[in-house]
Amino acid sequence: MFIGDILIAHGLVTKADIAAALDRQKIEGGRLGDNLIALGKLKAADLEAVMHGVPAAPRTIADTGLGLAELLNLLTKVMYSGNAETASAIAGVMKLPHRIVQLLIEQAQERKFLNVLGAAGSYAVSELRYALTEKGKQWALDALGQNQYIGPAPVSLAAYQSRIMHQRITNERVDRGAVDAAFAKLVISESFVREIGPAINSGRSILLYGPPGNGKTSVAERIGGIYADVIYIPYCFDVEGQIIKVFDPGIHKTAQPSSESTIKKSAVRREDLDPRWIPCRRPFIVTGGELTLEMLDLSFNTQAKFYEAPLHVKALGGTFVIDDFGRQIVSPEALLNRWIVPLESRVEYLKLHTGKSFSIPFDELVIFSTNLAPRDLMDPAFLRRIPYKLEIKGPSPQEYRQIFRSVSKALGLEASDEVIDFVIAALRVHNDFPLASYQPKFIVDQVLATCKFEGIPAQFKPEFLVTALGNLHTKDTPGFGVRSGSAQAAAA
Numbered sequence: 001m002f003i004g005d006i007l008i009a010h011g012l013v014t015k016a017d018i019a020a021a022l023d024r025q026k027i028e029g030g031r032l033g034d035n036l037i038a039l040g041k042l043k044a045a046d047l048e049a050v051m052h053g054v055p056a057a058p059r060t061i062a063d064t065g066l067g068l069a070e071l072l073n074l075l076t077k078v079m080y081s082g083n084a085e086t087a088s089a090i091a092g093v094m095k096l097p098h099r100i101v102q103l104l105i106e107q108a109q110e111r112k113f114l115n116v117l118g119a120a121g122s123y124a125v126s127e128l129r130y131a132l133t134e135k136g137k138q139w140a141l142d143a144l145g146q147n148q149y150i151g152p153a154p155v156s157l158a159a160y161q162s163r164i165m166h167q168r169i170t171n172e173r174v175d176r177g178a179v180d181a182a183f184a185k186l187v188i189s190e191s192f193v194r195e196i197g198p199a200i201n202s203g204r205s206i207l208l209y210g211p212p213g214n215g216k217t218s219v220a221e222r223i224g225g226i227y228a229d230v231i232y233i234p235y236c237f238d239v240e241g242q243i244i245k246v247f248d249p250g251i252h253k254t255a256q257p258s259s260e261s262t263i264k265k266s267a268v269r270r271e272d273l274d275p276r277w278i279p280c281r282r283p284f285i286v287t288g289g290e291l292t293l294e295m296l297d298l299s300f301n302t303q304a305k306f307y308e309a310p311l312h313v314k315a316l317g318g319t320f321v322i323d324d325f326g327r328q329i330v331s332p333e334a335l336l337n338r339w340i341v342p343l344e345s346r347v348e349y350l351k352l353h354t355g356k357s358f359s360i361p362f363d364e365l366v367i368f369s370t371n372l373a374p375r376d377l378m379d380p381a382f383l384r385r386i387p388y389k390l391e392i393k394g395p396s397p398q399e400y401r402q403i404f405r406s407v408s409k410a411l412g413l414e415a416s417d418e419v420i421d422f423v424i425a426a427l428r429v430h431n432d433f434p435l436a437s438y439q440p441k442f443i444v445d446q447v448l449a450t451c452k453f454e455g456i457p458a459q460f461k462p463e464f465l466v467t468a469l470g471n472l473h474t475k476d477t478p479g480f481g482v483r484s485g486s487a488q489a490a491a492a
Contacts, residue, residue, distance in 0.1 A: 065156030224284030
């Protein structure tokens with residue numbers, strides 16, 4: 001990933017801006033960043049701010065934060081696996097600057113680990129090829145016996161701890177405009193906006209509670225997507241020789257590359273970037289009823305002999321949602337007791353299989369979402385540790401009408417007042433059932449499915465509404481029923 005892509009991800013420049021700067025660079029020379037500034041496409045202060053946030057590339061072996069033996073272990077494993085035989089190829093696997101890899105190759109040669117095979121590539125652009133000696137192969141086998149990890153070099157625990165604090169979620173201010181934009185497609189009250197805004201900016205835990213079907217999960221998803229910052233996630237980090245993988249392509253969304261031409265032609269200060277860190281959007285992770293206490297611990301692969309970070313560690317710098325809280329296999333009390341220390345002290349403690357414990361800053365927005373009554377799930381002591389408790393209620397009749405019309409229009413139907421009056425009357429007047437935000441889409445989907453089956457244009461026929469309303473509840477639901485006769489005006 002190049003810094004030009006990061007500038008685009010921050011919204012500071014466009015692809016066209018970079019293309020123009022590249023054209024100027026061909027004539028004037030200089031760095032791409034200087035050319036962007038000269039063209040008026042980028043402010044010097046903005047470039048420096050971005051560069052200040054970027055993990056700096058190591059210039060010496062000591063700068064990597066790793067011991068020489070660890071780096072030689074990884075280098076020989078990479079070569080033993082057959083993945084690389086030139087300095088550039090090795091650098092591509094280990095995600096270290098070329099100059100660092102060249103220093104490691106020199107160290108390996110001094111120890112008689114490597115032989116030079118000859119040149120690779122064209123005459124104009126060629127590199128030396130290397131192969132492991134018998135001594136080097138034995139070193140690689142011993143290294144594989146310690147762990148079978150082959151990939152990007154880890155960052156140090158100290159570097160990871162420092163990076164978490166550097167890119168805290170509270171560094172990003174979420175204003176009213178951002179909240180309004182995030183919830184634009186949901187029908188929410190002004191009072192809710194006033195409550196959710198401060199909760200998001202606090203970076204502390206949030207409890208979303210209320211009856212099912214009223215958008216708690218949708219609210220949580222929009223909170224997670226509200227952040228605009230680019231943060232840096234390590235491929236993995238090292239704790240006393242133990243490797244813990246963090247970056248997960250299924251979870252972490254990388255800042256999108258600007259274009260192939262931009263990537264290959266030039267970048268802003270490419271050598272200043274530490275490629276062991278991936279620029280990503282703030283992560284958003286949801287876990288539900290499958291969550292267990294074991295899933296909050298490091299996962300050790302007994303064969304490969306390295307670790308996978310738990311989900312809440314992968315969520316650092318972002319949002320972690322515990323959905324359907326109270327319906328996990330583990331008891332709510334046990335789960336809450338596990339979260340007390342991180343939520344209170346903002347520090348998480350993890351333990352290696354060797355017995356060694358270490359800590360990392362616990363910086364993320366934790367959202368508990370539940371359909372159950374909070375008083376039945378947690379005692380007052382824990383409730384006190386959740387500073388924001390937001391009830392997601394069912395919609396008012398006016399909000400229900402707005403949702404029904406919006407959903408119908410999006411699906412190609414026009415909902416008349418008579419149709420919505422009938423639905424509300426069937427639920428509240430005739431059955432005394434609460435209105436819920438999920439109901440309009442449920443009903444419209446059922447009507448559309450019936451129209452498709454009948455082979456007729458989409459329309460709100462009275463009998464279709466009766467069927468849809470009946471499917472909201474089972475036939476053994478006490479007291480629930482739809483009066484077909486009262487539906488005749490609905491299609492008018």
